[in-house]
Amino acid sequence: MKLVSRSEWGAAAPTGSYTRVGSTHGVKIHYEGSAVPGGLLGDHGRCASHVRDVQRAHINDPNEDWIDIAYSFLVCSHGYVFEGRGLGRRNGANGNSSLNGAHYAVCAMVGTSGVTSPTAAMLDGLVDAIEYCRAQGGAGGEVRGHRDGYATTCPGDELYGWVQRGAPRPGGAPSEPQPSGAGAGVYIVQPGDTLGALAGRFESTVTQFVTLNGLADPDRIQVGQQLQVPGPPFPGREHFVLGAHSPHAKRLQIWLQAGGWGPPYRVGPSEDMEALDLQKVAALQQHYIGDLGPADGLTGPLTWLFAFQTAHGLRGR
Numbered sequence: 001m002k003l004v005s006r007s008e009w010g011a012a013a014p015t016g017s018y019t020r021v022g023s024t025h026g027v028k029i030h031y032e033g034s035a036v037p038g039g040l041l042g043d044h045g046r047c048a049s050h051v052r053d054v055q056r057a058h059i060n061d062p063n064e065d066w067i068d069i070a071y072s073f074l075v076c077s078h079g080y081v082f083e084g085r086g087l088g089r090r091n092g093a094n095g096n097s098s099l100n101g102a103h104y105a106v107c108a109m110v111g112t113s114g115v116t117s118p119t120a121a122m123l124d125g126l127v128d129a130i131e132y133c134r135a136q137g138g139a140g141g142e143v144r145g146h147r148d149g150y151a152t153t154c155p156g157d158e159l160y161g162w163v164q165r166g167a168p169r170p171g172g173a174p175s176e177p178q179p180s181g182a183g184a185g186v187y188i189v190q191p192g193d194t195l196g197a198l199a200g201r202f203e204s205t206v207t208q209f210v211t212l213n214g215l216a217d218p219d220r221i222q223v224g225q226q227l228q229v230p231g232p233p234f235p236g237r238e239h240f241v242l243g244a245h246s247p248h249a250k251r252l253q254i255w256l257q258a259g260g261w262g263p264p265y266r267v268g269p270s271e272d273m274e275a276l277d278l279q280k281v282a283a284l285q286q287h288y289i290g291d292l293g294p295a296d297g298l299t300g301p302l303t304w305l306f307a308f309q310t311a312h313g314l315r316g317r
């Protein structure tokens with residue numbers, strides 16, 4: 001992510017104190033709505049100055065008692081993510097204080113004249129900002145438009161359509177590839193193995209083994225036979241962002257520990273996703289950097305599968 005910190009863009013100090021937010025349901029997407037100078041498109045050197053203009057306009061707005069730029073982040077046509085109020089602080093952009101506390105506000109630097117369409121780099125930057133809010137800011141999985149739950153045309157029809165399609169990266173490629181093929185790997189039957197014991201060992205059921213392998217008689221597995229091991233169904237990314245709490249988180253952490261990824265736990269595993277857990281995920285992703293997406297600590301279906309495989313000896317390293 002190409003993050004531009006407040007000091008890097010020359011932010012003025014806020015005129016009051018922020019309200020803290022520990023977590024949100026997700027992110028709301030905005031656009032500036034007014035004129036955004038077309039000259040910004042070809043000249044990233046002007047973007048910081050434009051963000052300073054937005055901040056000044058917000059703080060001086062006679063109709064709002066804004067203490068700072070209203071947005072959590074702003075994203076320019078070149079894909080840079082400018083830190084507005086940033087993480088852990090309630091924004092001022094979503095319409096009222098309860099809406100502002102419920103979602104981070106990420107603004108695309110497009111408007112109704114001048115720069116009126118998001119570039120591919122901007123969409124990438126918006127996804128970077130969304131993922132950053134999830135990984136570091138306690139944001140949940142929702143991505144909404146400003147107009148969801150508030151009477152406004154923001155973020156404009158083009159960006160709102162993108163939000164409704166699930167805010168994909170340009171080209172529609174997910175940041176992490178989807179797993180392909182059936183099962184999590186192959187196990188070669190050893191003397192003394194029973195399907196019941198194997199199912200327990202691989203966190204599966206006998207039925208799943210039977211179905212996946214098309215076994216006619218589950219009592220008749222042979223030494224040396226190759227069995228496909230059922231893969232664990234992916235429960236959804238929202239269970240593995242920073243601050244998430246669920247039994248799925250604990251399951252992942254047990255695998256990460258068994259696989260020996262990242263720094264060891266002093267206490268754990270637990271049902272809470274903490275910074276150390278994301279570090280462990282990133283260590284796994286870094287090891288398989290060509291196969292998994294970015295080593296961003298965020299768990300998608302393939303990272304989930306790799307964690308399972310490495311914990312159960314189904315993938316070499």
Ligand SMILES: [Zn+2]
Pocket residue numbers: 029030031093146152154155
């Ligand atoms: Zn808006």
Ligand SMILES: [Zn+2]
Pocket residue numbers: 043044045047076077078079080
């Ligand atoms: Zn720019």
